[in-house]
Amino acid sequence: MIYRETGQFRTSYAEDQAIFRLRQDKIGIAVILAIAWIGIPFFADEYLLRAILVPFLILAIAAIGLNLLLGYCGQISLGTGAFMAIGAYAAYNLALRLPALPLLLDFLLAGLIAAAVGVVFGLPSLRIKGLYLAVATLAAQFFADWAFLRLPWFTNYTPSGSVTAPPLDFFGWVADTPREKYFVCLAFACLTALLAKNLVRSRIGRSWMAIRDMDIAAEIIGIRPMTAKLSAFAVSSFVAGGAGVLWAFVHLGSWEPLAFSIDMSFRLLFMVIIGGMGSILGSFLGAAFITVLPIFLNQAPGLVGIQLSTAMVSHLEFMIFGSLIVLFLIWEPHGLARLWQIGKEKMRLWPFPY
Amino acid sequence: MLATVTPSPPAAPIAQRQRAIGEVLLAVENISLRFGGVRALSNVSFDIRKGEIRAIIGPNGAGKSSMLNVINGFYHPQEGRILWKGRARSRMRPHEAAKGGIARTFQNIALFKGMTTLDNIMTGRILKMRASFIEQALYLGRGRSEELRERAFVERIIDFLEIAHIRHTPVGKLPYGLQKRVELARALAMEPELLLLDEPMAGMNLEEKEDMCRFILDVNEEFGTTIALIEHDMSVVMDISDRVVVLDYGKLLADGTPEQVRNDPAVIAAYLGVAHG
Amino acid sequence: MAELGPLLEVVLGGLMSGVLYALVALGFVLIFKASGVFNFAQGAMVLFAALSLVRLAEWLPFPLAFLLTIVIMTAVAWAIERLVLRPLVGQHGLILFMATIGVTFFLDGFGQTIWGSNVYQLDLGIPASPWFLLESLFPGGILVSPIDVFAAAIAGALVLALSIFFHSTKIGRALRAVADDHQAAQSVGIPLNRIWLIVWSTAGIVALVAGMAWGSKLGVQFSLSLIALKALPVLILGGLTSIPGAIVGGLIVGAGEKLAEFYIGPSIGGGIEYWFAYVLALAVLLVRPQGLFGEKIIERV
Numbered sequence: 030m031i032y033r034e035t036g037q038f039r040t041s042y043a044e045d046q047a048i049f050r051l052r053q054d055k056i057g058i059a060v061i062l063a064i065a066w067i068g069i070p071f072f073a074d075e076y077l078l079r080a081i082l083v084p085f086l087i088l089a090i091a092a093i094g095l096n097l098l099l100g101y102c103g104q105i106s107l108g109t110g111a112f113m114a115i116g117a118y119a120a121y122n123l124a125l126r127l128p129a130l131p132l133l134l135d136f137l138l139a140g141l142i143a144a145a146v147g148v149v150f151g152l153p154s155l156r157i158k159g160l161y162l163a164v165a166t167l168a169a170q171f172f173a174d175w176a177f178l179r180l181p182w183f184t185n186y187t188p189s190g191s192v193t194a195p196p197l198d199f200f201g202w203v204a205d206t207p208r209e210k211y212f213v214c215l216a217f218a219c220l221t222a223l224l225a226k227n228l229v230r231s232r233i234g235r236s237w238m239a240i241r242d243m244d245i246a247a248e249i250i251g252i253r254p255m256t257a258k259l260s261a262f263a264v265s266s267f268v269a270g271g272a273g274v275l276w277a278f279v280h281l282g283s284w285e286p287l288a289f290s291i292d293m294s295f296r297l298l299f300m301v302i303i304g305g306m307g308s309i310l311g312s313f314l315g316a317a318f319i320t321v322l323p324i325f326l327n328q329a330p331g332l333v334g335i336q337l338s339t340a341m342v343s344h345l346e347f348m349i350f351g352s353l354i355v356l357f358l359i360w361e362p363h364g365l366a367r368l369w370q371i372g373k374e375k376m377r378l379w380p381f382p383y
Numbered sequence: 384m385l386a387t388v389t390p391s392p393p394a395a396p397i398a399q400r401q402r403a404i405g406e407v408l409l410a411v412e413n414i415s416l417r418f419g420g421v422r423a424l425s426n427v428s429f430d431i432r433k434g435e436i437r438a439i440i441g442p443n444g445a446g447k448s449s450m451l452n453v454i455n456g457f458y459h460p461q462e463g464r465i466l467w468k469g470r471a472r473s474r475m476r477p478h479e480a481a482k483g484g485i486a487r488t489f490q491n492i493a494l495f496k497g498m499t500t501l502d503n504i505m506t507g508r509i510l511k512m513r514a515s516f517i518e519q520a521l522y523l524g525r526g527r528s529e530e531l532r533e534r535a536f537v538e539r540i541i542d543f544l545e546i547a548h549i550r551h552t553p554v555g556k557l558p559y560g561l562q563k564r565v566e567l568a569r570a571l572a573m574e575p576e577l578l579l580l581d582e583p584m585a586g587m588n589l590e591e592k593e594d595m596c597r598f599i600l601d602v603n604e605e606f607g608t609t610i611a612l613i614e615h616d617m618s619v620v621m622d623i624s625d626r627v628v629v630l631d632y633g634k635l636l637a638d639g640t641p642e643q644v645r646n647d648p649a650v651i652a653a654y655l656g657v658a659h660g
Numbered sequence: 661m662a663e664l665g666p667l668l669e670v671v672l673g674g675l676m677s678g679v680l681y682a683l684v685a686l687g688f689v690l691i692f693k694a695s696g697v698f699n700f701a702q703g704a705m706v707l708f709a710a711l712s713l714v715r716l717a718e719w720l721p722f723p724l725a726f727l728l729t730i731v732i733m734t735a736v737a738w739a740i741e742r743l744v745l746r747p748l749v750g751q752h753g754l755i756l757f758m759a760t761i762g763v764t765f766f767l768d769g770f771g772q773t774i775w776g777s778n779v780y781q782l783d784l785g786i787p788a789s790p791w792f793l794l795e796s797l798f799p800g801g802i803l804v805s806p807i808d809v810f811a812a813a814i815a816g817a818l819v820l821a822l823s824i825f826f827h828s829t830k831i832g833r834a835l836r837a838v839a840d841d842h843q844a845a846q847s848v849g850i851p852l853n854r855i856w857l858i859v860w861s862t863a864g865i866v867a868l869v870a871g872m873a874w875g876s877k878l879g880v881q882f883s884l885s886l887i888a889l890k891a892l893p894v895l896i897l898g899g900l901t902s903i904p905g906a907i908v909g910g911l912i913v914g915a916g917e918k919l920a921e922f923y924i925g926p927s928i929g930g931g932i933e934y935w936f937a938y939v940l941a942l943a944v945l946l947v948r949p950q951g952l953f954g955e956k957i958i959e960r961v
Binding site for chain 2: 042043045046224227228231232233235236238239241242243245246247248249250251252253254260307
């Protein structure tokens with residue numbers, strides 16, 4: 030009976046519209062934020078920060094981007110990796126060729142460039158749906174792969190094809206320790222989550238969901254499918270582009286085009302499906318799952334005494350991912366986020382079964 | 384076939400109802416619609432006056448839903464034209480119809496199954512919301528004030544249609560009758576001048592039908608909304624409509640008051656069949 | 661006339677590889693035509709079939725290995741139908757599509773776990789040395805690979821057989837009904853599950869043939885699975901429901917790719933093949949959202 034709402038009355042629509050309505054939820058998010066901002070930086074070791082938390086946060090941001098497009102607006106995209114790449118290379122070139130601009134502005138502009146390209150590759154969604162659209166988004170992916178590989182201007186004519194990010198200099202403060210990098214990513218993750226959540230519960234979010242659920246009915250409400258779909262592509266690509274910048278600059282440091290190949294797109298797709306389509310929380314859960322699983326697969330057999338080759342681990346990963354996708358789609362298409370919700374529901378009623 | 388349902392004491396006769404029926408709001412002229420070889424509508428003309436309740440009836444397959452789709456902008460007729468508020472429309476898309484003040488419900492409920500009742504009805508207010516992208520993203524200024532303002536507006540409709548108890552329920556989980564009511568609420572949220580209802584009482588029991596009738600009448604009387612509805616239940620049609628259009632095989636069969644139409648031999652023949660020797 | 665030589669070679673080579681693409685696309689079309697499911701896992705099935713064949717052929721005589729592989733592919737089809745499709749009957753197409761992506765990953769991992777992840781050579785006994793045609797017209801002759809010719813012949817025969825199958829047999833009609841509407845087909849007594857088993861097994865056999873063709877050309881290795889990605893633009897061009905469309909689409913993509921590489925490639929840095937097919941498909945979609953041969957979708961309200 031811990032999770033009851035009894036006695037909590039909302040006396041204004043404003044209160045009812047709040048993101049966290051129940052007192053328990055408010056306490057819960059406060060605790061999580063406290064752990065994230067205070068607890069972890071103090072107690073986590075470098076490995077945890079560098080190899081697990083930073084990639085988790087960045088991929089969560091990218092997953093939010095894809096979720097906005099796929100989960101909320103119902104437009105499938107297999108090219109999210111491409112938009113991350115566009116963001117990364119845009120920021121790199123901006124930092125390189127316009128050194129006068131502050132780094133944050135580079136990030137912002139890179140996101141906007143990715144958004145613009147996203148709109149262009151989203152134009153087909155006005156005429157085609159479903160898997161035809163998926164193929165069109167693959168066009169974006171492969172084209173970006175090729176462009177960053179074969180057009181040397183993007184990589185500043187380096188012979189190896191790989192580039193290095195400039196130092197993370199934010200108005201004088203340089204983030205170069207794992208802890209500082211973690212803070213940067215955490216800040217962006219919280220910001221993205223907040224903005225996404227706001228968008229999703231406002232007019233634009235509802236128009237996305239209307240298009241997803243029944244685009245014909247959406248039209249009769251007065252929603253223009255073009256505006257809704259293209260705005261979804263734009264916002265999604267902006268967020269993915271931003272995540273790409275972070276991935277390249279904060280996590281990888283140096284990278285080559287392959288870092289954003291179709292593998293990345295599929296990884297993000299899995300995060301969104303497993304975590305929960307149409308859920309901001311789900312993006313985080315999915316990202317956590319996909320980030321932790323390979324590490325678990327690497328360590329766990331060793332703990333039980335079985336030795337597996339790296340190739341074998343990679344094959345196992347494939348098999349587990351694949352089966353999980355199928356399992357989730359059959360069993361709970363709304364992913365871990367829905368499971369979480371169901372868990373909360375049960376807690377409200379506990380000890381009663383229903 | 385005629386459905387015979389005896390409702391509770393009928394509402395007051397038309398003449399006594401406070402309704403000002405005005406000039407022509409929508410007129411369809413010589414509309415013909417074909418799908419490949421199938422003629423859905425042939426040379427149909429009628430008008431709808433401001434403030435009235437117009438029933439469109441006819442046997443199954445008569446073209447009634449197609450007629451609504453044409454008015455809505457979903458289908459574009461091969462011949463004929465539509466005059467909305469005196470001006471002829473060329474090819475109009477559904478969202479333009481929405482902007483022009485036409486709202487509609489569907490035979491097979493067209494609600495957004497992934498959203499709650501409240502969110503569904505809030506989508507009906509989309510055309511009235513003007514907040515910019517940044518304001519929405521930051522939930523500031525108009526982003527916030529509009530949400531609250533529209534929420535208040537929508538809550539009045541929710542009260543009016545008595546669906547407050549399900550406002551946070553995902554519509555997919557609602558029973559059929561309630562879904563139809565939510566769809567009506569969403570259409571009302573658009574503050575339409577013309578409300579097109581496609582079989583709003585299909586599949587309802589007697590009690591639900593009475594409720595829906597009451598709501599439709601209230602909407603017409605309190606908000607002055609012009610209503611065109613497709614309906615199979617003859618007693619409902621007789622009771623609440625001002626004028627009736629009868630379609631059969633895509634053609635106009637009769638057009639007049641309920642009494643006129645009911646006694647029209649062509650209509651009787653279409654519904655009951657001509658007696659064979 | 662002689663200057664046309666290299667061009668003709670490029671075109672012929674492109675057409676040949678186009679036929680190979682079409683072979684893979686055929687599997688997609690089969691399944692989509694019959695069950696409305698876009699089977700992203702077709703590429704993984706090609707890989708799995710090729711791997712099974714090549715490894716079994718190391719111990720068993722080739723015909724036996726071939727037959728055994730067919731049995732294996734049927735088992736795979738059965739498993740997919742039972743474990744993935746049946747629980748998802750009636751679901752949105754997108755959900756099914758994503759489920760097949762899951763199957764792809766699973767099959768890729770599974771196949772390599774069982775059969776290993778090295779590159780295996782598939783020797784079908786086809787002469788490897790190229791033929792030179794029309795040496796009288798063009799100096800040196802036009803270079804043509806016998807493997808490609810063999811694949812083209814097989815593909816042609818397969819297409820013919822499948823077209824006849826779909827149009828003229830009772831099962832073919834049933835398959836078309838199922839593709840149209842699962843539940844309606846069930847309600848007229850069509851045994852959905854058995855139909856799907858037949859279709860997926862057939863797709864498995866098509867995958868095997870495709871695997872043999874591509875495997876002898878490239879060697880049997882993981883990248884075979886990625887050929888499926890190349891088949892997608894073929895499907896767009898040909899329309900997802902048309903068997904002849906898959907062939908035409910394959911030819912266009914194959915020839916188009918090679919020609920684009922030949923003419924435009926050198927000026928932009930090469931590697932056009934990477935994305936050309938996709939951009940071509942995209943351009944076609946913008947003009948004809950149903951592909952060149954696909955059926956137009958009319959939405960009823």
